[in-house]
Amino acid sequence: MWDSLRQSLDLTLFWEYRTILLRGLLQNIYIFFGGALLATALAFAIGAARLSKRGTVRVLSTGYAELFRNTPEYVFLIWVYYVLPIIFSRLLATKFNFSPYAAAVLALGVSYSGFLSETVRAGILAIPRTHIDAAMALGMSRWMIMRRIIAPQAIRRMLPEALNQYVSLFKATSLVSLIAVEDLMYQVSMITVHEMRPLPLYTGAALLYCGIIIAAAQCIQHLSDRWRQRGWA
Amino acid sequence: MTTPEAIIRVVNLRKSFGPLDVLCGITFDVREGSVFTIIGASGSGKSTLLRCLNYLEQPTSGEIYLDGKPIGFRIEADGRRVPDTAANINRMRAELGMVFQQFNLWPHLTAIENIIEAPLRVKRLARKEALDIGRHFLGKVNLFDKENEYPARLSGGQQQRVAIARAMAMQPKVMLFDEATSALDPELTGEVLEVMRALAKEGTTMLVVTHEMGFAREVSDRVMFLHNGQIEEDGSPESVFNAPRSERCRQFLSKVLH
Numbered sequence: 001m002w003d004s005l006r007q008s009l010d011l012t013l014f015w016e017y018r019t020i021l022l023r024g025l026l027q028n029i030y031i032f033f034g035g036a037l038l039a040t041a042l043a044f045a046i047g048a049a050r051l052s053k054r055g056t057v058r059v060l061s062t063g064y065a066e067l068f069r070n071t072p073e074y075v076f077l078i079w080v081y082y083v084l085p086i087i088f089s090r091l092l093a094t095k096f097n098f099s100p101y102a103a104a105v106l107a108l109g110v111s112y113s114g115f116l117s118e119t120v121r122a123g124i125l126a127i128p129r130t131h132i133d134a135a136m137a138l139g140m141s142r143w144m145i146m147r148r149i150i151a152p153q154a155i156r157r158m159l160p161e162a163l164n165q166y167v168s169l170f171k172a173t174s175l176v177s178l179i180a181v182e183d184l185m186y187q188v189s190m191i192t193v194h195e196m197r198p199l200p201l202y203t204g205a206a207l208l209y210c211g212i213i214i215a216a217a218q219c220i221q222h223l224s225d226r227w228r229q230r231g232w233a
Numbered sequence: 234m235t236t237p238e239a240i241i242r243v244v245n246l247r248k249s250f251g252p253l254d255v256l257c258g259i260t261f262d263v264r265e266g267s268v269f270t271i272i273g274a275s276g277s278g279k280s281t282l283l284r285c286l287n288y289l290e291q292p293t294s295g296e297i298y299l300d301g302k303p304i305g306f307r308i309e310a311d312g313r314r315v316p317d318t319a320a321n322i323n324r325m326r327a328e329l330g331m332v333f334q335q336f337n338l339w340p341h342l343t344a345i346e347n348i349i350e351a352p353l354r355v356k357r358l359a360r361k362e363a364l365d366i367g368r369h370f371l372g373k374v375n376l377f378d379k380e381n382e383y384p385a386r387l388s389g390g391q392q393q394r395v396a397i398a399r400a401m402a403m404q405p406k407v408m409l410f411d412e413a414t415s416a417l418d419p420e421l422t423g424e425v426l427e428v429m430r431a432l433a434k435e436g437t438t439m440l441v442v443t444h445e446m447g448f449a450r451e452v453s454d455r456v457m458f459l460h461n462g463q464i465e466e467d468g469s470p471e472s473v474f475n476a477p478r479s480e481r482c483r484q485f486l487s488k489v490l491h
Contacts, residue, residue, distance in 0.1 A: 130337045134337035134396075135339075136326065137326055137329070137330075138327065138331075138350075138400070139327030139328075139351060141323055153340065153341050
């Protein structure tokens with residue numbers, strides 16, 4: 001019994017297809033970086049807007065964050081790929097289509113900007129009001145204070161939480177095969193159809209994802225330890 | 234010898250937080266080069282008064298002038314009073330140094346970086362020049378050897394001295410001290426008071442809110458006692474400490490001096 005299990009789990013099959021699989025994985029990595037960049041940029045804008053003095057700005061940005069935090073990534077991905085082009089086509093009165101890649105980056109980026117904006121907001125709120133008073137008393141402008149006093153401290157506070165979000169985002173890139181992006185999971189299913197051996201292929205994919213995330217987490221841990229040693233607490 | 238001008242003039246200043254009147258019509262002048270001390274019980278409005286001067290709190294009404302120029306508002310050609318622009322308020326703030334009870338150093342910057350931040354960004358000095366000024370003032374507060382330390386590695390007294398150097402590095406017209414020693418352990422207040430004494434001796438104009446009655450009596454040119462947002466007693470340190478006219482001031486002093 002054990003022998004047969006070991007045979008069917010034989011990961012050498014995964015190794016044989018390494019070029020195709022690696023090409024798939026690269027797609028995940030591209031989409032991850034695109035999505036992370038978009039999510040981060042939006043998160044800063046939305047996070048800051050949620051602390052605005054203006055009520056309407058606050059309500060709108062909070063609504064945005066709540067909407068995307070509470071919509072499953074999968075549902076939103078499908079919606080962006082299939083529904084959004086229909087809306088755009090009607091509005092622009094021309095045919096409009098997303099490439100699956102653009103849809104994936106957009107959907108994941110916007111989706112995670114909801115979560116991340118909460119992290120940004122909390123990070124900014126954690127900066128004591130007194131630090132801002134001191135900067136104001138020296139004649140620094142609001143923008144200068146945001147950039148020089150709040151952001152550097154807030155980013156350090158946000159980092160652990162933000163990294164968790166990035167890990168989730170990387171995991172979520174495995175959904176993009178569902179809109180025909182030729183990522184790792186897409187290639188795995190294609191090869192499975194061909195080879196009829198799901199066990200080593202899907203197991204290999206799971207281990208690969210897990211390994212990448214553990215390795216990335218190690219690097220990050222190392223970096224933040226070094227920051228802490230420099231007294232940036 | 235010319236008579237020293239009023240560098241700060243406060244006229245009928247009022248501040249309310251909702252229904253609570255914190256300052257109820259305060260009027261006074263601070264002469265250039267003098268030390269003006271504000272004493273009073275907690276909640277008497279001392280800190281609010283100081284924070285109104287540089288517009289960290291917006292006064293409800295009344296006027297403040299720094300070196301003859303109104304703070305926080307402009308008089309239009311037709312005589313109307315309009316709120317001043319944020320840029321002008323920032324420019325005015327740069328001329329008023331402020332030292333806080335909790336030091337408020339920025340923890341992500343070293344001592345010298347804390348000090349040169351505003352000279353670099355607000356005054357747009359060259360880095361070299363800002364560093365020279367920063368080191369000069371760091372030396373003045375006797376912390377020349379601590380320039381590369383982060384605030385977390387400095388004692389409270391050292392942090393407060395860096396904060397004083399940070400405010401002085403902007404070379405302000407007036408220094409505001411908001412209970413600068415209240416958060417310090419008794420054995421650390423001495424080193425901060427010593428720095429403040431030295432600044433006073435050099436002729437720095439200082440507005441000091443303090444609970445250190447010895448310091449107030451010894452260093453001040455003028456002492457004001459606030460009670461419930463009003464000036465109860467006001468005069469030379471001798472007259473306020475030795476012969477207060479107001480009953481409340483007498484009670485307050487008898488409590489804090491023993």
